[in-house]
Amino acid sequence: MSDPRGFLQISRRTAPYRPVAERLGDHRDLAGPVPAGLAVEQAGRCMGCGVPFCHSGCPLGNLVPDWNELVRLGRWREAADALHATNNFPELTGKLCPAPCEEACVLSLNDDPVTIKQIELAIAERAFAEGWAEPRPADHASGRRIAVIGSGPAGLAAAQQLARAGHAVTVFERDERAGGLLRFGIPDYKLEKWTVDRRVDQLEREGVRFELGVDAGTAPTLEQLRAEHDAVLLATGAQRPRDLELPGRELDGVAPAMDYLTTRNRELAGLPVRGALSAAGRHVVILGGGDTSADCLGNALREGALSVTEVAHGAMPPVSRSPQETWPQWPRLLRDHPVHHEGGERRWGLETVRFEGGDGRVVAIAGTPAAGGQPERLPAGLVLLAVGFAGVEPGPLSAAVRVGPRGTVSVDRRHTTSLPGVFAAGDCVLGADLIVSAIAQGRSAASAIDGWLQTAAPALSRSRTASTAARPDPAGGRFARAS
Numbered sequence: 001m002s003d004p005r006g007f008l009q010i011s012r013r014t015a016p017y018r019p020v021a022e023r024l025g026d027h028r029d030l031a032g033p034v035p036a037g038l039a040v041e042q043a044g045r046c047m048g049c050g051v052p053f054c055h056s057g058c059p060l061g062n063l064v065p066d067w068n069e070l071v072r073l074g075r076w077r078e079a080a081d082a083l084h085a086t087n088n089f090p091e092l093t094g095k096l097c098p099a100p101c102e103e104a105c106v107l108s109l110n111d112d113p114v115t116i117k118q119i120e121l122a123i124a125e126r127a128f129a130e131g132w133a134e135p136r137p138a139d140h141a142s143g144r145r146i147a148v149i150g151s152g153p154a155g156l157a158a159a160q161q162l163a164r165a166g167h168a169v170t171v172f173e174r175d176e177r178a179g180g181l182l183r184f185g186i187p188d189y190k191l192e193k194w195t196v197d198r199r200v201d202q203l204e205r206e207g208v209r210f211e212l213g214v215d216a217g218t219a220p221t222l223e224q225l226r227a228e229h230d231a232v233l234l235a236t237g238a239q240r241p242r243d244l245e246l247p248g249r250e251l252d253g254v255a256p257a258m259d260y261l262t263t264r265n266r267e268l269a270g271l272p273v274r275g276a277l278s279a280a281g282r283h284v285v286i287l288g289g290g291d292t293s294a295d296c297l298g299n300a301l302r303e304g305a306l307s308v309t310e311v312a313h314g315a316m317p318p319v320s321r322s323p324q325e326t327w328p329q330w331p332r333l334l335r336d337h338p339v340h341h342e343g344g345e346r347r348w349g350l351e352t353v354r355f356e357g358g359d360g361r362v363v364a365i366a367g368t369p370a371a372g373g374q375p376e377r378l379p380a381g382l383v384l385l386a387v388g389f390a391g392v393e394p395g396p397l398s399a400a401v402r403v404g405p406r407g408t409v410s411v412d413r414r415h416t417t418s419l420p421g422v423f424a425a426g427d428c429v430l431g432a433d434l435i436v437s438a439i440a441q442g443r444s445a446a447s448a449i450d451g452w453l454q455t456a457a458p459a460l461s462r463s464r465t466a467s468t469a470a471r472p473d474p475a476g477g478r479f480a481r482a483s
Contacts, residue, residue: 029191067123076123080127087436138166148172171208179200226419236392242389278382284384285380297310300344353375
């Protein structure tokens with residue numbers, strides 16, 4: 001059992017970030033690896049609760065107390081097995097997830113929560129270092145072919161689960177490299193791309209095929225994919241940006257935040273750039289106060305912007321937690337990202353009313369304080385709109401299936417769309433959400449597709465039906481493990 005006094009004797013400690021001056025000079029990870037000794041120490045704070053609310057706080061249902069205790073005891077291999085039992089890519093969630101599990105930690109009611117996220121990352125990296133994260137190809141082929149459209153976390157998780165069940169999986173990605181937003185949305189300083197390559201390589205060694213630079217839905221069409229595969233999974237994300245219809249919106253230098261983030265990632269990867277968005281030598285204003293806004297801030301600072309200001313129209317969120325009022329739910333709080341300690345300014349309660357220009361390019365934004373007062377004018381050579389997303393992008397795929405009022409693909413509880421044999425998962429169903437939610441959706445959709453192929457698809461060609469079953473999983477079920 002867990003150390004019953006660990007949480008009383010050990011204070012929360014996290015691995016430090018690299019010095020600001022150092023990390024502003026490159027695009028490498030903001031932090032180094034989590035020391036094993038620190039992970040063991042912090043795992044000792046876990047109380048091993050009889051009702052572990054961290055399970056429900058995580059969309060993946062991660063077995064947090066189990067692998068915390070195994071780490072505390074130095075049983076790293078077993079910890080890696082327990083971690084991978086529910087999560088295909090824990091090194092990615094360990095870097096990118098905002099950790100709702102920590103907000104649901106019982107210890108957070110009157111103390112700092114367990115450092116679940118950093119322990120998770122330490123286990124995942126130890127698994128790779130020790131060779132425990134080797135590919136696990138299926139022993140037998142099912143004879144079924146499945147097309148996955150989109151190679152973000154939902155598509156990758158589904159592809160891996162389906163391949164391990166013995167199905168022949170092809171992932172179609174319109175960009176030159178796999179990863180979706182992991183590759184072309186998340187800044188390199190938050191996620192170095194070799195971590196994505198490492199998992200893509202694992203999937204390929206498990207039999208997943210990647211068709212890159214292929215705009216599935218256009219060529220090949222969805223009907224062609226349906227004819228050539230037993231099932232199709234849409235995992236295309238929800239990247240249609242929410243726009244602002246304000247005077248001056250047409251000016252050069254006013255652009256969706258994701259266009260800027262994609263440009264920066266492509267430049268750093270040495271890939272062709274679409275457009276010429278740059279913060280270098282400019283005053284930058286970012287409209288929005290969430291994760292996307294912070295990602296733009298970090299990139300603009302590294303590009304050499306003259307100034308960077310994040311502007312949110314709402315009031316500043318509370319600085320301190322009120323766990324007795326919100327626990328175990330995710331509380332509304334002022335979230336500080338590491339880049340907020342690197343520079344820039346945050347403004348709250350300022351409603352942007354127009355963009356001002358000169359010679360066709362933006363030069364300033366005009367805003368009105370929500371609490372009243374004199375109008376304000378902020379110089380701006382680049383304005384990035386980080387005000388959220390409005391659902392799936394328009395195109396042949398979204399036109400072929402039913403889309404709900406939120407602009408996302410409508411599915412039933414088994415991920416089935418309005419087209420037979422076509423399923424959907426991830427942000428294209430949920431709207432823009434967390435990486436843990438996307439992985440959970442991918443795993444759930446894979447299970448649904450596998451079940452449908454076995455029991456509810458009598459019209460499929462008998463020639464594709466294998467006489468052998470996929471390798472059973474010793475952890476309990478075809479989709480129980482993901483290591």
